[in-house]
Amino acid sequence: MSDERDEIEAVEDAERPRGTEVAVGTASEEETAPVEIPRELPVLPLKNTVLFPFLLSPLLVSSERSKRLIDAVVLDPYRLLVCAAVRGAVEQSPGPDDVRRTGTVVRIVKMLKSSDDSYRLLVQGVSRVAIEEFVSDSPFLRGRIQVLSDRGDLESVETTALTRNVSQNFVALVAESPRLSDDLQVLGSNLDDSSKLADLVASNLDLDVGGKQELLEELDVPIRLRRVLDEISRERDALKVESEIREKVQTDIGKTQRDYMLRQQLEAIRQELGEGLEPEAEVGRLRERIEAAGMGEEAHRQATRELDRLAQMPPAAAEHGVIRTYLEWMADLPWAQLSEDRLDVAEARRILDEDHYGLDKVKDRIVEYIAVLSLKRDLKGPILCFVGPPGTGKTSLGRSIARALGRKFARISLGGVHDEAEIRGHRRTYVGALPGRIVQGLRRAKTRNPVFVLDEVDKVGADFRGDPSSALLEVLDPEQNSSFSDHYLEVPFDLSQVLFVATANLIDPVPAALRDRMEVIELPGYTEEEKLEIAKRFLVPR
Template identity: 50%
Template sequence: MIKERELPLLPLRGILVFPYMVIHLDVGRERSMAAIEEAMLSDRIILLTSQRETEIDSPNPSDLYTTGTVAEIKQLLKLPGGTMRVLVEGISRGRVLEFLEEEPYFKVRIEELPEEKIPLTPEIETLIRSMTHQFEDYAKLGKRVPLETLGTVLAVEEPGQLADIVASHLNLKVPDKQTILEAMEVNLRLERLTELIMREIEILELERRIGQRVRKQMDKAQKEYYLREQMKAIQKELGDKDERLVEAEEYREKVSKAKCPKEVEQKALKEIERLEKMPPSSAEGTVVRTYLDWLLVLPWTKSSKDKIDLKKAEDILNEDHYGLEKIKERILEFLAIRKLTPKMKSPILCLVGPPGVGKTSLAKSISRALDRKFVRMSLGGLRDEAEIRGHRRTYIGALPGRIIQGVRTAGTRNSVFLLDEIDKMTSDFRGDPASALLEVLDPEQNSTFTDHYLEVPFDLSQTLFVLTANTLHTIPRPLLDRMEVITLSGYTEDEKVNIAKRYLVPKQMEAHGLKKEVLTLDDEVLLKLVQGYTRESGVRTLERQVANLCRKIAVRWVKKEWEPHTLTVEDLESALGAPRYHFQVAAKAPEIGAVTGLAYTEVGGVVLTVEVTPLPGKGRLTLTGQLGDVMKESAQAAWTFVRAHAVQLGIEEDFYDRTDLHIHVPEGATPKDGPSAGVTMATAMASAIAQRSVRSDLAMTGEITLRGNVLPIGGVKEKVLAAHRAGIKVVLLPEENRKDLEDVPENVRKIMEFHFVSRIEEVLNLALLPLAHSDEVPGDVAAHAVYGQKGIPVEETRPEERPVVS
């Protein structure tokens, strides 16, 4: 029977009390203790309701559930510290109708909802039977309900009372228990309770499976630990040590301290287990030990911290190298982006240029600017793929590849790794090392580089690879595609003088024990040293000549035959002998059939003279001078053009019926190839057959077509610098190479004259002197067309009218 009454309310945190439930409660809040004291002064009846949130210390009415349990206080005990312990027993459900007071305690008006007896219908009986079966399974799995308690609970016959008692023994959250408490109808209460028990059973089953798996692993580890400790104890008692076990334990300790990736750690532990089972004298044991030593010594996670100070880096680059502005700018760009995005993948830089221009030393400067470890690996003559990827451990004496060896030498995984002379690699039956390098030099792949020896991936994405090469045409295209190519051209004479003054002379004087006051070299002497004793793109020969000079002066100084003073040109020739090279290497006077061409080789730009001599014959073309196929084809194309335009050149149309041509390029022992000698050969042929002299102060380069078009070529800067070193005053370049003139140093552009041509007729007009003036001074070109009356006249061009590009 429902009846209303006024009761003090005791809010509960994290707990819910059901009817028929007896429980101890510890009370410490002032309002709660005041409510208990009020109940004790009347009939000991109090309403117990749960808080919605356990974190709230001073709840409001809205923070409490409105359905609770009317309970009787059976016992009260005051504890030290001002708290109480009460023993309460649930009587019936109660629903809060109104909060009458909130201070000093909650006082509410409720309606009490006593449990009514209901008849046992088939539906109720089925729900009870299902619920009891589930509860038995729960008790067996959870082992939280003693068997005697289980028997007592299941002996209750009243369905509503049974449901409340079962719910009180379940390990449920307060919201779930509250749904049971709020279910006034018995059948609904039983259904909800059955669902909750089934859910708890699933959770217990999962916990049991996880527990068994974890226990099994722990048991195995404990068993191994226990057995090892037993073996140690036995060996200690016997005074005998098993070297294999001691060694295995040492390796396990190293693995635990190495901070390796999980995959590497598993691999190492597996190899340690193998080592334990091997006899001490086994050859396989040595292989495993070496492998473990390699695994544990590599810097899997160790990185050096980049000290990115752009000003300091710029100072270091300027201190180590003179010139090379574009290269320095690119390095500073990389450092700036590295500072903004530290996790950026490192680029693959390829420095291309002739020997002696500072490629290797530039890589060292990058390492110094970044404050990283520096590793160098030479690829010259490398032909075995295993040198890159390592040998498989099936081979005797197997080792990791030189990439992993270099990483070990550096001790960090973000070193500056120099791969020197990448254009000198070869391949044979043992494999293609260039293809093996594809994985190393691909920023998308090298984060999982796998060495054949290690058999586990190593992250190379943080390593800054710098490559050097003298030329690009010998590097495979797929490999070249993965690089960022930075070209280093040859130095001008002015740059060489500055490099010698700033770096080479102080370095060699210190190496030879000469003080500054003993020997002084001014710019004039250094320029003479550059022009007369060296002929190169770089500065290696220059450094050797400076060292040679220092040795000569050192001998005279020791013999007291040298008085300290500024070295003169006469002193230079006295010490080093007569100059080996002459500044003016171009022809002194115009010649017939000899044209100065420009070529680009591995040592930079060079000047080549193409000589053509006509001979009596039947139109045969002879080529000598170690010419490559491309150069031979250029000669053939030039020969065909001259034959096709014989009339325009003022030559008899059937001259080839009685004339052979011999084309020779001096330095016959040096192989030469490339298409850029086409215009040079055509001009030399036209000069030889038409008996017209060629200007001696002029050089040219360009590819020719059968129709007479001049096509662009490469290496403009290097070729122009070579012409500048040779004393050439006028250079003919293809029209499409006009943009490349920006790369030529400004001081060279100012003192040289450049003409851009698109047709061979323009070349011939500028290069060939008129027949009547063949013996005149170079450059004194007559003011009439080169071609005869039958040909297409070309616009007359006087020297003062020629465009000069500066």
């Protein structure tokens, strides 16, 4: 294509419809022999990009000053200009002091005028140049330049090895990176020129403007190859870490989705079978029961906190059942339920005589307690210990006391108990954890002031699991049992209104500390006359 034809196409382009591609060169010219670079050329400042020699690069030109520069360049037969990166963020048109002094001479291959009046260019790098000085800044920047040549021994064994290593690693990087086009694999593996290979790799690395500018300014080819090889290794390591993170995330997401689908299927099966409640309805039901239980402030706060956790937890979660069971226990306990005591002394004595013959000492003590209770209603319950041989009616006497007082009756047997958790309960961290027998008995009694019989207190053992008799010290101490702490509940429960009755065959095996907390009443064996009377009153009528 002649120079005259170039000028005609460039001038006529102003009258073409917007969005039309304008060919400003021919294929034969793009294959040309080396171009003689003038000493002075227009300088196009570039923001956020660095161009390298011999590579095709797209450009978008939108400012009026830059478009005037391009309009002037396309009138020249060689269509050459210098592209140089801007030093930093510049709000207005860059001046001479804003442009870096090392750039690349490029040749405009194609130009497209878009409908928004911007120019879209395809340029090809020609050579590295140093901008010695700027000779003009109006209507655009124009500078005096010096062509920069590559340095270093390009034929040495080291350079050859570096070139081969860079080529292989770059091809591997392209295969691993979704950001890079697969066409670069062919281009990188077939490029033998060390300098061009280094520039090709540098232009496609994930570097900022400063990093690419340093590689553009590096004229020593072996050093440039080493630097791009280091950057390739760093980027491949980063891609490997990203891939591992992505695979882990995908695995976690897959497991989460699988769990969600299984939960949905399980919920559908339960609904078909008519089992269970909706999670919201279940939480609402528990909340109503907790509010109606009359808990203390600390217990209410603990139950509400666990209920809030339950509301946010999926039904299939492993801890869901543990929390729900805990809340069921908390709601079922008699926090505020009290039996109304029968304070008629004569009626109480009649009931005691009706159930048992003799045992006047025991009956007198119970009648005495009722009489004092009628005068002082906040009296703490006594802790009685009946000691006597088997068959003397120790346990049945406890039931009679409950009937005489009009209270509920609860009983636990401590014979052979070796584990402290039987009294204090298990912590919820254990599978199948439950409260201790004291709390279980109160739940069955459904009142906070039952008559509670601790049978066979002298048969309690001790081993590596703890000493249950030591746990009973808190239960039977009037100064401590108002805030009894069960390991399962983890909140205090008031036992001060409970009338504890312990039974034992012998008093000696009972630890001294525990014995001091109880009022011991001995039940001797029956005489022949008493046995005959018992037979007449209780056995014959049956």
